Amino acid sequence: MLPAPDPGEWVVLGRVSGIYGVRGMVKVFSFTEERDAILGYALWYLGPERRPWGLEGGRMQGEGVVAKLAQVDDRERARALIGREIAVLKTELPTLGAGEFYWSTLVGLQILNQEGVALGTVSAFLETGANDVMVIDDGKGGELLIPWSAEASAGVDLAAGRIVVDWQADW
Known part of the structure; x- marks a missing residue:
């Protein structure tokens, strides 16, 4: 067995x-x-x-x-x-092309903005009519909702366990 x-x-x-x-x-x-x-x-x-x-x-x-x-x-x-x-x-699962990811692979990754500020970790994704949205656990009992886009996917570094996004910490 x-x-x-x-x-x-x-x-x-x-x-x-x-x-x-x-x-x-x-x-x-x-x-x-x-x-x-x-x-x-x-x-x-x-x-x-x-x-x-x-x-x-x-x-x-x-x-x-x-x-x-x-x-x-x-x-x-x-x-x-x-x-x-x-x-x-x-x-x-089928093999994906460059810049494509399964959501399950991204859940748990750390989210940093372009200034290097940690915003939290990906806890889920939401599918909306306009675009998909990352749900970020900020580690303080709150959530951030950040649109998932081609720009966001360009910031994925699976080896480092993080995604860099164009998002300000105070938004």
Whole structure:
């Protein structure tokens, strides 16, 4: 038996949000940019124990995604999966181009402004209509919201664990 991957090696792509039909299909709330991209992974690892489930198929259904998992053949078995996170190993994610990052890679990085003042650490990202926003934990119980842009991505230094942004400390 192979050793379990380190928790930092997982990326959560969605969660099981309901049941669909009578043959064991599940509704999926996908966190992927294109909702049906979650269907591109042959194995989903569900719940905190990361139990592997084979994906037999799936499709867009209205605004959401429905999927059929191996060995889930009825509503009750599907119902038992509701609320479970769907994860994959980071090594299974597609390779990104230069200047592109997965948000999960950026969470936890230190944020500095161009003057070298530490503003906090990235705690999350928000997707808004106009542009994405970094949520920064200022370490004092507060948050800063800083727009994510091409300029911000140019300041990412993964090796140093930081992002340099054009943002003043008193904004």
